[in-house]
Amino acid sequence: MADLDNPVEEIKECVIAISIMHGERQIDILKAVELWLGETITNYEKQQEQPQQETEPKIELAV
Numbered sequence: 001m002a003d004l005d006n007p008v009e010e011i012k013e014c015v016i017a018i019s020i021m022h023g024e025r026q027i028d029i030l031k032a033v034e035l036w037l038g039e040t041i042t043n044y045e046k047q048q049e050q051p052q053q054e055t056e057p058k059i060e061l062a063v
Helices: 007-020 023-049
Strands: none
Touching: 007 023
8 A cells, every 4th residue: 555645755666666677678667757757847837837726736747
């Protein structure tokens, strides 16, 4: 079961567990996750710069 009180550590453990199972592809998987995360952060920051009509910000994940 995931520890929702410690989300960063949970995410790191999941990424490690999944990527390590793919041996030689591990670095490619980690780079793809890094790229996706960077795009997601950029999208989120752009949304924060725009006036929001909603009370709670929503993160649009990069696909």
